[in-house]
Amino acid sequence: MSGVRNLLVCVTGASGAIYADRLLRAAASQVERIGLVLTPQGAEIAAHEIGWAVDFEALEITGPPPNVMARVRLYHPNDLSCRYASGSAAPDAMIVVPCSVGTTGRIASGLGDTVVTRAAAVCLKERRPLVLVVRESPLSLIDLRNLSRLSEAGAVIMPAAPPFYSGPQTIEQLADYFVARVLDQVGLRLDHPGRWGG
């Protein structure tokens, strides 16, 4: 186990739900507790792209394997009374994957109106690692300014741009090599064959 015991993973309405799936699988072997939040649009796109099914009333999700779900607790995106809404219970690190530019705009504005935007605001003010795996193309000047603002405030901006130098054979491998770089950013350094060896 690493120093990260409590990780918050948020899935928003950008393409790239596979990154969330592969990241949860990788993190589950390293982290005691993983909080998971999907925005309504994040759940829609995850259903379309990777077949996840989220029941927001029962707070249940099908899709991630049982060994992963053993570490995961799903939170409602509007549950502003949940632990992650408070600075006194900030997660050790937060990753938004994939992250829409709508969400980056809301975080950059300091809205704090959902668990995703409030937990991000908490991480920034409490100086906890916040990684935004942003997926949009092309980016407008407004998007770029929001990202620049977030970077200045301490967030790590990781465009969902996976590396090809390690010769991935499958789309899952490609995603795995990328999410390993994302997890590096929160101090979870996994052994995997996709690292550049020189």
Ligand SMILES: Cc1cc2nc3c(=O)[nH]c(=O)nc-3n(C[C@H](O)[C@H](O)[C@H](O)COP(=O)(O)O)c2cc1C
């Ligand atoms: C199929 C589909 C794919 C989308 N992909 C992206 C994307 O890659 N990046 C993005 O910023 N928005 C994308 N959007 C738009 C967002 O889902 C939309 O702006 C939404 O309001 C984001 O809300 P959220 O950030 O609260 O999840 C997509 C929408 C649809 C229907």
